Amino acid sequence: MNRHFDFISDIHGCAHEMSEMLSVLGYDHNQNYTHPGGRHLVIVGDITDRGPNSIDVIRITDQMVKSGNALYLPGNHCDKLYRWFLGRPVQVGHGLEKTIQEWEALFPGEQQEVKQKFMDLFEQAPLYQLFDDGNVLAAHGGMKEELIGRTDRKTRNVVLYGPTKLNARREPERIDWAPSYCGRSFIIYGHTPVWEARLVGRTLNIDTGCSFGHKLTAYRYPEHEFVEIPSTLPLQPDHLNTFSR
Numbered sequence: 001m002n003r004h005f006d007f008i009s010d011i012h013g014c015a016h017e018m019s020e021m022l023s024v025l026g027y028d029h030n031q032n033y034t035h036p037g038g039r040h041l042v043i044v045g046d047i048t049d050r051g052p053n054s055i056d057v058i059r060i061t062d063q064m065v066k067s068g069n070a071l072y073l074p075g076n077h078c079d080k081l082y083r084w085f086l087g088r089p090v091q092v093g094h095g096l097e098k099t100i101q102e103w104e105a106l107f108p109g110e111q112q113e114v115k116q117k118f119m120d121l122f123e124q125a126p127l128y129q130l131f132d133d134g135n136v137l138a139a140h141g142g143m144k145e146e147l148i149g150r151t152d153r154k155t156r157n158v159v160l161y162g163p164t165k166l167n168a169r170r171e172p173e174r175i176d177w178a179p180s181y182c183g184r185s186f187i188i189y190g191h192t193p194v195w196e197a198r199l200v201g202r203t204l205n206i207d208t209g210c211s212f213g214h215k216l217t218a219y220r221y222p223e224h225e226f227v228e229i230p231s232t233l234p235l236q237p238d239h240l241n242t243f244s245r
Contacts, residue, residue, distance in 0.1 A: 003131070003132050003221075003222065004037065004038065004039045004040070004220075004221070004222065004223075005039065005040050005041070005042050005131060005136075005220075005221045006025050006039055006040070006041050006042065006218050006219070006220050006221075006227075007041075007042045007044055007138060007188050007206060007218065007219045007220075007221065008021060008041065008042070008043060008044065008206065008216065008217070008218045008219075009043070009044035009045060009046070009075075009140065009188075009189070009190025009191075009206050009207050010044075010045065010046045010075070010190040010191070010193065010207040010209075010210065010211070011043070011046065011047050011051070011057050011210065011211075011216065012046055012047070012048065012049055012050040012051045012054075012077070012095065012210060012211035013047075013048055013049060013050055013051025013052060013053050013054035013057055013095075013098065013099065013102075013211065014051040014052075014053070014057070014210045014211055014216060014231065014232075014233070015051070015052075015053035015054075015056035015057045015060065016053065016232055017210050017215075017216040017229045017230075017231060017232065018057055018060060018216065019060070020216075020229045021216055021218055021227065021229045022041070022060075024227055024229065025039070025041075025218060025220075025227060026039070027039075027041065027064075027069070032063055032064065032067035032069060033060070033063065033064045033067070033069050033070070034067065034069050035069065040069060040070060040071065041064060041069060041070040041071070042070070042071050042073070042129070042131075042138055042188075043061060043070060043071070043072045043073065044073050044075070044138050044139070044140050044188060044189060044190050044206070045073050045074055045075025045076070045077075045078060045140025045141075045160075045190060045191070046075035046076065046077040046078060046140065046190065046191070047061050047072070047075075047077075047078065048077055048078065048081055048095075048096075048099045048118075049077045049080075049081070049094065049095030049096050049098060049099050049211075050094075050095030050098060050211035050212075051095075051098075051210070051211045051233070052098070052233075053102075054098065054099040054102055055099075055102050055103065055106070055114055058114055058117055058118050058121070059114070059117065061121060062117040062118075062120070062121055065121060071129060072121050072125050073125055073126065073127070073128060073129060073138055073139065073140055074122055074125045074127070074140065074159075074160065075140035075141070075160060075190070075191065076140070076141065076160045076161050076191070077094075077095065077096070078122055079122075079160050080096055081096060081099060081118065082118070082119065082122045084096065084100070085115055085118065085119060095211070103115070127139070127151055127155065127156055127159045127160075128140075128143065128159050130148075130185065131221070132221075132222070134184065134185055135184070135185060135186060136185060136186045136188065136221060137185040137186070137187050137188070138187075138188045138189070139158075139159045139187065139188075139189055140159060140160060140189060140190055140191055141158060141159055141160055141161050141162030141163075141189060141190075141191040142158065142159075142162045142163055142177055142178070142181075142187060142189045142191065142203070143158060143159065143181075143183075143185075143187050143189070144158055144163055144177070144181075145181060145182060145183035148183060148185060161174075161191070162174055162175075162177065162189075162191050162192065163175055163177040174192065178198070178200040178201065178203040178205070179200055179201065181200075181201060181202065181203050182201075182202075183202065184202075185202070186202045186203070186204070187202065187203045187204070188203075188204050188206060188219060188221075189203070189204070189205055189206075189207075190205060190206055190207030191205075191207060192205060192207060192241055193207045193208065193209035193212055193214070193239060193240050193241060194207065194208060194209070194240060194241050195208065195209075195214065195240050195241075196208065197217050197219065197226055204219060206218070206219050208228070209231075209236075209239060209240045210229075210231045210233075211231070211233065212231075212233070212235070212236040212237075212239040212240060213231045213233040213234045213235035213236050214230075214231055214235060214240060215228045215229060215230050215231055216228070216229045216231065
């Protein structure tokens, strides 16, 4: 069984940076992004919103997953777009409006094609995935040790939105959960954009704010190497978390 993986997270519609990353990592565009060394890409959630080319990212992800060269895991932005496609009431903001505008500018046939690709990706995606006999776990928002192996609603909320606590207004608020994680599995996640890939104990955050103008980061396992592609978008430093500095 192949145990060589390249993890990326929070592409957020940055198709140019995604294509550059795949090229640098050695995936062959002319062969459905097959890697000559048998490596597999793991996309840890949030492929759409904020960036300029969410439709292209959907298409590349769909192509790689269907050809067996990538695994896609969902994120909270993916969940929101999926509910919007179902016609459910969602708050259109935080970048979703850009994906909708892109989609609505397509011809009707293309709209249906892209919608179906995304719906299939989301519906067939596991909430999270274990690798290397459970030594590694990838989940978009993170994980709690006691939830590993579960797929109930509580686990889904943690995987998509990260561990939270209720604030004074009884609203969920993100917490910095990584320092208290003590599980056996090494957790690879994103969701909270940071200036540099953040290694804390047995956790690694690889969301380095590509859609906020910083960079896209890949983590190569088991080599424990990082590959970075600078973003082509204007830098928005206020959106990057400073606890990793």
